[in-house]
Amino acid sequence: xxxxxxxxxxxxxxxxxxxxxxxxxxxxxxxxxxxxxxxxxxxxxxxxxxxxxxxxxxxxxxxxxxxxxxxxxxxxxxxxxxxxxxxx
Amino acid sequence: xxxxxxxxxxxxxxxxxxxxxxxxxxxxxxxxxxxxxxxxxxxxxxxxxxxxxxxxxxxxxxxxxxxxxxxxxxxxxxxxxxxxxxxxxxxxxxxxxxxxxxxxxxxxxxxxxxxxxxxxxxxxxxxxxxxxxxxxxxxxxxxxxxxxxxxxxxxxxxxxxxxxxxxxxxxxxxxxxxxxxxxxxxxxxxxxxxxxxxxxxxxxxxxxxxxxxxxxxxxxxx
Numbered sequence: 001x002x003x004x005x006x007x008x009x010x011x012x013x014x015x016x017x018x019x020x021x022x023x024x025x026x027x028x029x030x031x032x033x034x035x036x037x038x039x040x041x042x043x044x045x046x047x048x049x050x051x052x053x054x055x056x057x058x059x060x061x062x063x064x065x066x067x068x069x070x071x072x073x074x075x076x077x078x079x080x081x082x083x084x085x086x087x088x
Numbered sequence: 089x090x091x092x093x094x095x096x097x098x099x100x101x102x103x104x105x106x107x108x109x110x111x112x113x114x115x116x117x118x119x120x121x122x123x124x125x126x127x128x129x130x131x132x133x134x135x136x137x138x139x140x141x142x143x144x145x146x147x148x149x150x151x152x153x154x155x156x157x158x159x160x161x162x163x164x165x166x167x168x169x170x171x172x173x174x175x176x177x178x179x180x181x182x183x184x185x186x187x188x189x190x191x192x193x194x195x196x197x198x199x200x201x202x203x204x205x206x207x208x209x210x211x212x213x214x215x216x217x218x219x220x221x222x223x224x225x226x227x228x229x230x231x232x233x234x235x236x237x238x239x240x241x242x243x244x245x246x247x248x249x250x251x252x253x254x255x256x257x258x259x260x261x262x263x264x265x266x267x268x269x270x271x272x273x274x275x276x277x278x279x280x281x282x283x284x285x286x287x288x289x290x291x292x293x294x295x296x297x298x299x300x301x302x303x304x305x306x307x308x309x310x
Contacts, residue, residue, distance in 0.1 A: 052210035053136045053210045053211075053212070053215075055210075056202070056210060056211065056215040057214055057215055057218065060215055060218030060219055060222060061214075061218050061295070064218065064222050065218060065221060065222060065225065065295055065298070065299065068222075068225050068229070068299060069298065069299055069302070072299065072302070072303050076303075
């Protein structure tokens with residue numbers, strides 16, 4: 001088994017695993033981090049598929065901006081929750 | 089109770105999907121030779137850029153229109169958010185603003201490189217715009233750039249400029265060449281670079297706006 005094939009198999013397995021974990025984990029913060037990790041793995045996958053254009057877009061928009069937006073939304077949710085707790 | 093039914097059903101669906109993918113007929117029309125054959129008259133040397141901004145420029149035009157529309161929708165919704173303190177995260181942390189100050193100029197340079205590389209190598213307006221937007225988001229998160237409330241006149245022009253430029257070039261070509269976005273081969277390179285520059289700026293602002301208009305700081309959210 002060549003090194004490239006081994007890497008591809010590892011990549012495919014970790015893609016599936018991180019995607020599954022991001023959907024199934026009960027904690028929102030962990031799901032977000034897993035989603036960003038999934039995006040970065042997806043970037044590597046596109047690069048391995050010889051599609052550097054899509055890899056660039058995935059890294060910048062998929063993992064970067066979407067991840068930052070989701071983290072921001074999570075922060076806002078936390079703040080709202082803390083506010084609600086304080087009111088009680 | 090549902091689980092024994094759902095899991096086999098989902099697995100079966102996945103198997104059927106995979107079989108369908110494997111069984112897919114070869115595409116009826118192979119476009120790759122066409123793309124390669126016309127690359128010389130497209131004005132750019134990179135096939136992806138040629139497809140995005142020459143052969144299928146209309147799709148790209150609609151794409152930027154959709155993004156602009158999404159931002160307008162966000163602006164329409166977020167108006168109801170009460171304006172709180174306009175200062176961003178006022179942390180006593182020295183390291184984070186420092187990182188932002190160092191990284192942002194480099195990111196701008198990377199964006200310009202991606203834009204100029206787009207004509208001959210992987211890169212282009214979308215990636216460059218996304219890097220610009222990421223720089224703005226980074227500056228915002230490190231507390232150097234406050235969130236945006238209502239866009240001023242210059243920001244509005246910046247947001248819509250790429251789309252307007254694209255439409256303008258298309259309209260002029262419609263009058264001169266008789267077809268929407270049919271570039272004259274001699275000037276195709278210049279026109280594409282002009283459109284891409286406008287798109288980069290507008291995309292950067294739009295994508296940053298998706299973050300900065302939504303992010304109304306209520307102090308520093310730890």
